[in-house]
Amino acid sequence: MTEALAARTEILKGFRFAIDPTPAQLESFTRHAGAARWAFNHALGMKVAAHQQWRKWRPVLSYYYDTTLRTANGAAG
Template identity: 50%
Template sequence: MEWEVLRAFKVALGPPPVQAEALARHAGAARWAFNCALAVKVSAHQRGGRRPADSSLRGRGGEHDRAGADRV
């Protein structure tokens, strides 16, 4: 029997305030995009439809407008 050794490393980021703000904005935008796509998928599922194609999710906002993405 062959054993595999797994290693993990923990890294802590310490960005300056300007970079921390930029990281927070990027994370907020990614969270907004994920939640928007999830809402479209859940809505399609509840209607008994098929899973929406990835290409159909591009450029969609629906009730998730870009104004909400500014609140990170």
């Protein structure tokens, strides 16, 4: 049993390192981070706007679907 356990033992290793960018690389990293943040905020704004639009239409859609379901089930609508 110990041989089977030893065969299944997994050894994990980790490494720690640090980067020391040149001024040009640091500028590039900063621009990239800024562009990524802009893209995230832009996409989030689009998602929020779509959700707000959906919230406006939700009562209309709920009424339409409830009426359609009642009519389809033979109930008075």
